[in-house]
Amino acid sequence: TPAGDLATQVLHALDKNSPLLSSEAFPAIPSTEVKGALDRLASRDMVKYETIDREEAILEPEGEQIAANGSHEARVFEALRSAVEGLTIQELEKTIGDKNVVKIGQGRAFREKWISKTQDGKFKAAKESIKDVTKEQMQTIQSTKSYPDAKMLADLKKRKLVRTQKIISFKVQKGDKFALKIPEVATDLTADMIASGSWKTATFKGYNFKALGADQQSGALHPLNKVRSELRQIFFEMGFQEMATDKFVESGFWNFDSLFVPQQHPARDMQDTFYVSDPKLADMPRAEDPSDKADYQAYWDNVKAVHQDGKYGSIGYRYPWSGEESKKLVLRTHTTAISANMLYKLAQQKGPDGRPPPARYFSIDRVFRNETVDATHLAEFHQVEGVIADYDLTLGGLMEFMDIFFGKMGITDLKYKCAYNPYTEPSMEIFSYHKGLGKLVEIGNSGMFRAEMLESMGLPKDMRVFGWGLSLERPTMIKYGISNIRELLGHKVDLNFMRNSPAVRLDKA
Numbered sequence: 067t068p069a070g071d072l073a074t075q076v077l078h079a080l081d082k083n084s085p086l087l088s089s090e091a092f093p094a095i096p097s098t099e100v101k102g103a104l105d106r107l108a109s110r111d112m113v114k115y116e117t118i119d120r121e122e123a124i125l126e127p128e129g130e131q132i133a134a135n136g137s138h139e140a141r142v143f144e145a146l147r148s149a150v151e152g153l154t155i156q157e158l159e160k161t162i163g164d165k166n167v168v169k170i171g172q173g174r175a176f177r178e179k180w181i182s183k184t185q186d187g188k189f190k191a192a193k194e195s196i197k198d199v200t201k202e203q204m205q206t207i208q209s210t211k212s213y214p215d216a217k218m219l220a221d222l223k224k225r226k227l228v229r230t231q232k233i234i235s236f237k238v239q240k241g242d243k244f245a246l247k248i249p250e251v252a253t254d255l256t257a258d259m260i261a262s263g264s265w266k267t268a269t270f271k272g273y274n275f276k277a278l279g280a281d282q283q284s285g286a287l288h289p290l291n292k293v294r295s296e297l298r299q300i301f302f303e304m305g306f307q308e309m310a311t312d313k314f315v316e317s318g319f320w321n322f323d324s325l326f327v328p329q330q331h332p333a334r335d336m337q338d339t340f341y342v343s344d345p346k347l348a349d350m351p352r353a354e355d356p357s358d359k360a361d362y363q364a365y366w367d368n369v370k371a372v373h374q375d376g377k378y379g380s381i382g383y384r385y386p387w388s389g390e391e392s393k394k395l396v397l398r399t400h401t402t403a404i405s406a407n408m409l410y411k412l413a414q415q416k417g418p419d420g421r422p423p424p425a426r427y428f429s430i431d432r433v434f435r436n437e438t439v440d441a442t443h444l445a446e447f448h449q450v451e452g453v454i455a456d457y458d459l460t461l462g463g464l465m466e467f468m469d470i471f472f473g474k475m476g477i478t479d480l481k482y483k484c485a486y487n488p489y490t491e492p493s494m495e496i497f498s499y500h501k502g503l504g505k506l507v508e509i510g511n512s513g514m515f516r517a518e519m520l521e522s523m524g525l526p527k528d529m530r531v532f533g534w535g536l537s538l539e540r541p542t543m544i545k546y547g548i549s550n551i552r553e554l555l556g557h558k559v560d561l562n563f564m565r566n567s568p569a570v571r572l573d574k575a
């Protein structure tokens with residue numbers, strides 16, 4: 067029934083009889099539909115209503131049968147009462163015409179002592195008359211949909227004659243603006259209404275201040291972006307400058323050679339790194355804006371020398387260094403390629419004392435590795451990276467800084483383990499005890515950049531640079547309780563997860 071029709075029907079029913087009970091006036095219409103119509107009328111003050119919840123007792127098919135024909139035991143009794151000689155079981159079944167009624171009925175009739183057996187084994191009535199209480203109960207329930215004795219009702223339910231169900235109904239009465247027709251209400255004041263003057267007599271629909279706004283399905287930040295913005299905040303408050311990371315493709319020179327990664331290093335293997343096939347090769351490293359006056363050729367030559375022959379007190383790797391290999395284009399495997407570029411630019415700067423000034427840089431962006439995809443690895447992920455360049459830094463300083471930095475992320479009690487990176491010496495993996503997992507988990511990698519790398523750039527000998535990196539996915543997965551990285555990134559991501567994920571706050575110590 068369309069709501070309009072039902073609302074009008076309600077008005078007509080109320081006109082005849084107010085108040086009315088919706089379950090009586092509209093027994094076949096679901097209560098949600100009735101409520102819709104009543105709300106519509108109530109919003110116009112045409113009706114008032116209250117909701118009444120009650121249990122209704124309903125006859126099961128067997129109960130219906132008893133209400134119509136009498137209980138099984140009463141039917142058996144009636145059949146026997148008119149047979150003075152008594153009846154055999156077969157005769158009884160024939161008279162009643164329902165074996166099941168006879169089977170249950172005779173048992174109960176015996177128990178009630180309504181019937182007995184003759185000497186030759188026939189059934190006969192043992193009374194003049196009986197009172198069929200069950201039938202009366204069924205008829206009461208049929209007409210009133212309830213039963214006054216709750217214990218008895220429970221008993222009838224157990225006998226599967228009756229069931230109960232919850233009924234929502236509405237007690238409705240006329241409202242102040244009751245009428246038989248729903249007045250046309252205007253929801254908007256239109257230009258036409260003003261021009262014609264019809265606004266003067268129009269009825270306007272009142273504002274519904276309780277209406278929920280429609281869900282806007284606006285864009286949502288990805289959880290990685292939310293954690294990223296928290297981390298950026300930490301870097302900014304510690305005086306870091308954000309590096310421009312807007313290039314996914316790098317040359318081998320910046321991604322590897324500048325970082326003193328030898329050209330035979332397994333990380334440079336096609337198994338680990340994605341190489342670009344078209345174009346295959348980069349230009350020589352060069353300035354990207356006219357203000358950059360650095361001598362890139364000299365730098366290139368230094369890098370070649372330090373790898374191939376050794377320089378700056380290092381014996382180098384002593385292999386024939388290939389410019390061609392260095393120019394190969396790759397999808398960057400770490401954001402340390404950007405850090406190298408920034409440190410090279412820093413080497414060109416002159417502070418008040420004519421030397422490169424101390425600097426703190428960070429970045430959070432995507433990197434690519436030719437990994438076999440599994441629950442914790444994707445071929446692309448995000449790296450959080452920081453570098454600190456200053457004079458006379460020490461390893462102890464790096465460890466203290468890590469305590470402060472990770473402490474701001476809510477990660478404390480760091481442990482360090484010696485590690486190897488071609489570009490740092492010493493190198494340390496950073497671990498933290500994860501309470502949920504009950505073990506130490508690796509949270510980052512760090513080190514002091516090597517002289518081979520820094521001095522090739524022209525940075526002064528006594529300028530030291532800390533570097534460290536971690537994945538953005540690891541803390542995000544821990545924060546959002548995700549165990550499979552594919553739920554976080556890639557084509558299997560559930561967009562509702564994005565929409566419904568709240569912003570995080572890292573629990574800062």
Ligand code: PHE
Pocket residue numbers: 399400401402451487490511512513532533534535536
């Ligand atoms: N580039 C390293 C990595 O991919 C992280 C790192 C950055 C380590 C800087 C030391 C110094 O894990």
